Amino acid sequence: GAGVSQSPSNKVTEKGKDVELRCDPISGHTALYWYRQRLGQGLEFLIYFQGNSAPDKSGLPSDRFSAERTGESVSTLTIQRTQQEDSAVYLCASSLWGGYNEQFFGPGTRLTVL
């Protein structure tokens, strides 16, 4: 079946512009997660969704970052007024609900802020 998909695969933007990253999870997966990996660093948790609600937003780096999920399906991660330190690979993952279920990752969006 179809895996997790993300778009765009690459995004180059100018500092100060807003960007939207999209994630299509595996059908039936109620949990959806956003992570990022900045150059030379580990995988950093940003936010996760249980259905359409986000119980834990603690990983969002600043109020310029927001995310939403609709219809227990597609999620968008929005970064407003991008900064150079936002440059990273943004990964989305989905799973069945429960911390003991493996997460299935998408191919990621490579964001470069000039």
Place this chain on the structure above:
Amino acid sequence: ILNVEQSPQSLHVQEGDSTNFTCSFPSSNFYALHWYRWETAKSPEALFVMTLNGDEKKKGRISATLNTKEGYSYLYIKGSQPEDSATYLCAFSQPEYGNKLVFGAGTILRVKS
């Protein structure tokens, strides 16, 4: 604050060598320990999800053990092959944090033929 540590940071081995990595995590309120393999230009892929103390899991030449009382897990690769070259990540969750996984920084494995 949850902290997951992995060692070594990187490892270079010859084809055919066996190797192992360590993942250390808080031993209190354990829920699950995940191992993922992340190959260059690909997405992380789950290897194992382990929940029980003393658990051992195996997939081909790769196996993992879990000690929740002392807070560590080992990943073993027997007879390393060049295609095993990847970053190996472990991640940990606790019940009070729901589904949230906290990832270690990973161990980079390079297998030379």
